[in-house]
Amino acid sequence: MQDPPNPNKNPNPKTNPTPETQNFPHGQGQPFSIRSSCHRRAHSEVHFRLPEDLDLVPDPFEGPSGSSFDELGSEDDLFCTYMDIEKLGSRPDEDPSSLKPDNAVHGSSGGGCGVDLEGEKNVRPRHRYSNSVDGSSIMESIEAKKAMAPDKLAELWTLDPKRAKRIIANRQSAARSKERKARYISELERKVQTLQTEATTLSAQLTLFQRDTTGLSTENTELKLRLHAMEQQAQLRDALNEALKKEVERLKIATGEMMTPKDTYNLGMHHVPYTQSSYFQPQSQPRQVNTQNMQMPQFHLFQSNMPIPHQPMGAASHSHAFQEMLPQDPLGRLQGLDIGSSLCFLHSAPDSHVELHSQEQEVVIALGSNVGDRLSNFNHALQLMKKSGITIIRHGCLYETAPAYVTDQPHFLNSAVRAVTKFGPHELLGVLKKIEKDMGRTDGIRYGPRPIDLDILFYGKFRINSDTLTVPRENMGETICNGPIDGFTGIRC
Ligand SMILES: Nc1ncnc2c1ncn2[C@@H]1O[C@H](COP(=O)(O)OP(=O)(O)OP(=O)(O)O)[C@@H](O)[C@H]1O
Numbered sequence: 312m313q314d315p316p317n318p319n320k321n322p323n324p325k326t327n328p329t330p331e332t333q334n335f336p337h338g339q340g341q342p343f344s345i346r347s348s349c350h351r352r353a354h355s356e357v358h359f360r361l362p363e364d365l366d367l368v369p370d371p372f373e374g375p376s377g378s379s380f381d382e383l384g385s386e387d388d389l390f391c392t393y394m395d396i397e398k399l400g401s402r403p404d405e406d407p408s409s410l411k412p413d414n415a416v417h418g419s420s421g422g423g424c425g426v427d428l429e430g431e432k433n434v435r436p437r438h439r440y441s442n443s444v445d446g447s448s449i450m451e452s453i454e455a456k457k458a459m460a461p462d463k464l465a466e467l468w469t470l471d472p473k474r475a476k477r478i479i480a481n482r483q484s485a486a487r488s489k490e491r492k493a494r495y496i497s498e499l500e501r502k503v504q505t506l507q508t509e510a511t512t513l514s515a516q517l518t519l520f521q522r523d524t525t526g527l528s529t530e531n532t533e534l535k536l537r538l539h540a541m542e543q544q545a546q547l548r549d550a551l552n553e554a555l556k557k558e559v560e561r562l563k564i565a566t567g568e569m570m571t572p573k574d575t576y577n578l579g580m581h582h583v584p585y586t587q588s589s590y591f592q593p594q595s596q597p598r599q600v601n602t603q604n605m606q607m608p609q610f611h612l613f614q615s616n617m618p619i620p621h622q623p624m625g626a627a628s629h630s631h632a633f634q635e636m637l638p639q640d641p642l643g644r645l646q647g648l649d650i651g652s653s654l655c656f657l658h659s660a661p662d663s664h665v666e667l668h669s670q671e672q673e674v675v676i677a678l679g680s681n682v683g684d685r686l687s688n689f690n691h692a693l694q695l696m697k698k699s700g701i702t703i704i705r706h707g708c709l710y711e712t713a714p715a716y717v718t719d720q721p722h723f724l725n726s727a728v729r730a731v732t733k734f735g736p737h738e739l740l741g742v743l744k745k746i747e748k749d750m751g752r753t754d755g756i757r758y759g760p761r762p763i764d765l766d767i768l769f770y771g772k773f774r775i776n777s778d779t780l781t782v783p784r785e786n787m788g789e790t791i792c793n794g795p796i797d798g799f800t801g802i803r804c
């Protein structure tokens with residue numbers, strides 16, 4: 312049989328317990344007390360309390376709650392105590408089960424009397440045994456196991472079984488404490504593990520959230536930019552709306568002026584009432600014709616419904632030209648064009664009268680342009696006509712038309728104006744040719760491209776056929792008769 316290890320063996324001779332040192336109460340600073348060394352280690356390594364939420368198996372040997380672990384002694388002490396119990400259990404003559412530690416505990420609960428270790432008498436303070444087997448009595452157990460070998464304990468069993476039982480019970484209590492401590496540590500380790508897992512999960516989540524945040528802030532920036540752009544668009548649209556409203560107002564005012572009865576074209580000479588039909592009636596007939604019943608077709612700005620010779624009339628053949636003609640800033644074009652103030656004579660004033668001097672003639676002049684800024688060209692031409700003594704009284708609609716005769720050229724913008732002038736027909740032709748030249752017209756191919764083309768469609772009621780002039784214009788009917796002139800004059804060519 313192997314001898315049990317001596318739990319009392321102390322590697323440090325200075326701390327070898329003696330009966331004297333054991334009598335010193337704990338914590339009184341005795342240099343050679345075994346409790347001093349144990350106590351120091353207890354504070355540094357085993358100083359902890361079980362957390363309140365830690366569900367440990369209730370210990371039947373547990374004393375009153377509130378006993379702290381630092382009363383249990385050092386880890387080594389507890390471990391050795393446990394080992395001692397094992398050793399004790401292995402002794403055939405000292406069966407620990409026969410020692411009935413439970414009974415011993417109960418037996419000692421009232422407080423044991425001091426019995427000298429190793430059989431020596433030593434009176435211990437009563438309080439050192441009275442708390443519990445897990446409390447101060449543990450220290451006694453530690454002292455006991457350090458001082459008493461198993462055989463001695465067996466011997467004690469015969470001499471003082473009560474105390475022996477108590478020692479054994481203390482040792483078992485220490486072992487349980489150690490077990491609880493191990494459980495507590497493993498519980499802590501488990502918690503650490505759980506927390507580490509949680510930390511990993513949280514950190515992954517954090518990464519995801521950070522990515523989300525980045526994505527969202529990028530999206531936010533894009534949305535802000537879009538919003539800004541939309542706001543700018545809205546502002547532009549508002550500005551354009553405002554400008555268009557003004558333009559409409561201006562047009563209305565202009566139209567209103569023309570429609571006011573007193574707004575006749577006072578030419579300062581004979582007041583000859585005028586109607587469109589006077590163009591074609593014999594001189595002898597009265598020139599006053601009421602225009603009230605004159606029906607004007609509803610032409611629209613830039614409407615492309617002008618019939619083109621040898622081409623079927625239809626929007627399809629001209630639709631592309633309409634877009635081409637409309638610039639990015641149609642408003643600017645309209646504003647830059649004088650005739651824009653009365654672009655389209657959609658309605659004739661019911662009772663308007665034009666007063667003509669007997670020497671003045673009412674004329675119809677066609678305008679065409681397919682080079683450069685066509686609207687500006689029109690505007691310029693009209694200004695020059697006015698300056699030259701051709702008084703514009705009404706403006707026709709603008710028409711975007713496919714080129715006739717010479718088709719391989721840009722689309723034309725066509726219109727016509729009614730005017731009065733003192734110029735005779737050939738004088739008028741000369742003035743118009745000069746304006747064409749002044750505006751950059753050069754001798755080019757017949758029916759070819761040009762910044763401005765001014766043709767006399769009608770000269771009063773006259774029919775003129777000379778080398779240089781044919782009135783009404785011979786090809787007028789083919790080109791624009793069914794377009795601006797039809798609506799303009801109310802006649803069919
Ligand atoms: N009613 C008219 N209006 C303008 N020019 C006319 C008229 N009748 C005859 N002409 C003559 O036609 C000539 C050619 O006119 P223009 O220079 O404008 O040629 P075009 O533009 O190529 O042809 P068009 O004007 O007949 O389409 C002019 O020099 C002019 O003398």
Ligand SMILES: Nc1nc2c(c(=O)[nH]1)N=C(CO)CN2
Nearest residue numbers: 679712713714715723758759
């Ligand atoms: N649609 C159209 N075609 C043309 C025009 C014009 O005014 N409109 N003028 C020309 C030159 O005499 C040749 N062709």
